[in-house]
Amino acid sequence: MNWQNAITDYLQYCRIERGLSDNSISSYEQDLNRLMVWSEHLSSGQVPLSIDQENLTQFVRNSASELSPRSQNRLLSSLRGFFSYLVFEGYRKDNPIELIESARVGRKLPKTLSTGEIDRLIAAIDLSHPQGERNRAIMELLYGCGLRVSELTQLRISDLFFEEGFIKVSGKGNKERLVPIGPNTIKYVKIYQDQVRVHQQIDPGYSDTLFLNRRGKGLSRAMIFTLTRQLAERAGIDKTISPHTFRHSFATHLLENGADLRAIQQMLGHESITTTEIYTHIDTTYLTEVINRFHPRKSS
Template sequence: MNWEQATSNYINFLKIERGLSKNSIDNYQRDVKKLTAFIKNMNTTLSPLYITQENIQQFIYETSKNINPRSQARLISGLRSFFDFLIFEDYRKDNPTDLIESPNITRKLPDTLEKEEIDDLIAAIDLSHPQGERNKTIIETIYSCGLRVSELINLQLSDLFFDDGYIRILGKGNKYRFVPIHITTIQRLNFYIKEIRSNITPIKDDEDIVFLNRRGKRLTRQMIFIILKELATKINLKKSIGPHTLRHSFATYLLKHGADLRVIQQLLGHESITTTEIYVHLDNSYLKEVVELHHPRSDFNLNEEDK
């Protein structure tokens, strides 16, 4: 089996068996293609069935000169998945990446915004601009529903169940979840759809998409980033923000106001509770406040004679 055949089979496996999103599949495919190019540049016909740990180590060493530790760790993880697939299909008996150590990565906690900062961002939107009402609705929807940017730009009119108070979200792994939507966000979406979007003619295949540009095409991820960056500059916000900042802020706000971590996990569409814990990072002062308030001995006071 050559590299092209192995890669093609692997991609089909990721699509059909694992049901991964296009972005995830593209990333896995990119990892294998990098290794393929490296092997071919060695002027060897070595197939993926016979590549060794030494080959992988050499590849990682050469590649690490041009990428940061986080990207290197992700690359190793992607290759490990590829060779696990070959073992699963009985093409190989071992995984040459098993003994390859990933670099230590210090997880950088993402910035979050306070409710007042969200309000400032929204207030900075020029509603006299043709896209002002749309942009305001976008920020309200991401923040109040905790959406990923990919979930927002692919949100469809047929996913809106306002009478029931929910919207349906197609998340990672092509899995649906229903997210409660607040009445103020429903009102905002209704206004945008009836007063703004109704004046736009959607292009083919985007007829059901909620958020459109003036040409009737769904927005890109980059466009959402640009909208937020421009607003942040406008209010002189020093934090580095993007669509995920609003998602982090949504989750953190819920936890600080008493929401259960498992509930937040469901709302965000996380498979692992560990991922949710990262999103709701809390400072030490808040943790101390929770312990003092809810500790089983919090109602125990020492008498003067016991001190």
Template sequence: MKSWNKFIKSYQSYLKIERGLSKNSIDNYTFDVQRLCDYLSENQMDVSPLVIGEEEVQGFIYAVSKQVNARSQARIISGLKSFFSYLIFEDYRENNPLELIESPRIGRKLPDVLSLDEINALISAIDLETNEGERNRAMLETLYGCGLRVSELITLRLSDLFFEEGFLKITGKGDKQRFIPISEFTQKYILLYRQTVRSHLTIQKGFEDTLFLNRRGRQLTRAMVFTIIKNLAVAIQLDKVISPHTFRHSFATHLLENGADLRSIQLMLGHESIITTEIYMHIDRKRLSEVMNAFHPRK
């Protein structure tokens, strides 16, 4: 399967250099291509990516469909289509073996949204008698107040804070940077954490500029932030499955419900496409009716 490895590496370089994708995104794009390669190897099908046809790919999709749900199956098909489209783009192939393979129909799955009362209850459940409590409150206020991804939260630096101007500098997917507004309310809790907790930590070399630190003076992990939020949900007996992303989704949803426009929300979330932003927005029928009645000339 050396030929597959060669083209997978070439595809990874394309995604990094031409598309500017992050390592995580590149890994996601190539995971399913590697999965197809493994399937061919396991079934002793010695066929290169340049000549593989619809029949072999269909067999792989059928085998995978017994192991994963429709959403994962659709993602796999999409990822493989992208890989073979790249091969066509580079003139390695003339056709895409997935051209006639349809993705399973799936509903648009939206994460739970937290109400303002639920957000307040979660933050109120934090034990502020501990140093971690002050940090955790500042983190959750930043997640909800600025709509950050968890990766953006844990890599936030002191040098990214422009409080006098009222902005944060965020480095998002593909190392793309954006400035987003931060309220004085959120600034207050970050400053409190910095003054009362962070300033007393022994900070490890290389993390002097990292804002949110663990007790050992190092950057927090994504898993730690997930655990903090899940434990708070258990503490208040919240009957919802939540994660750091729930705060980001709630940030966008609450802005929309209170009259913000999609374009502004798109810029704050750091979405390249407005279509991605629309997926976050689940406007109920009542609100749609209100918009129609308020703005249509034939009302």
């Protein structure tokens, strides 16, 4: 089995059996192609079934000079999955990547907005503009439901269950989940639907897509990023933010107000509670308030 055949088979397995997203598969392909090119220059001519831990350690060390610690760990994850697949299919007896240690990555806390900053950002939307009501509904949904930007752009009208108080979201790997939506968010989405979208000329392929551009087609991720940056600048918010900042803020504010971490995990669509703990960090101001309010020796 040569590299190309093994990589093709593995990516097909990831797509069909594991249901991974195109972005994940593209990342795996990039990492595995890097290994294939490197192995072809070895004098021993290593192939997927014979390459050993020593060669793979050398490959990872060589790659470390070009990659950040996070990218190194993604590379290791790609290799680990690939060789686990070869073991699972009976092509190899061992996974040579298992004993190679991951790079140490410092815990980077996500940036968030305060509730006041979110109010200022939404207030900066020009509602007299033809896309004003749409933009307000977008921002309310990002913060009100903690959606990823790709989940928002893919949201369909048939995914909205307002009477039940839920929306159906298609997350990573096309995994669907139900996310609660509050009355305030519903109000602004319905204003956009009933007063703006209903008057648009819609491209036939996007009749069920909720958020549309001026040409009646779906919005791109880049458009949402641009909109967020423009609103932050207009609101005078001196932070580098993205649509994902609303997701961080959604989770952080829920946690600060007493929401259960498991419930937040389910709403965000995280497989691991560890991921939720990173996303829903508690800022130092809140911690100081907790000490000042509850510690028995808070005052002299």
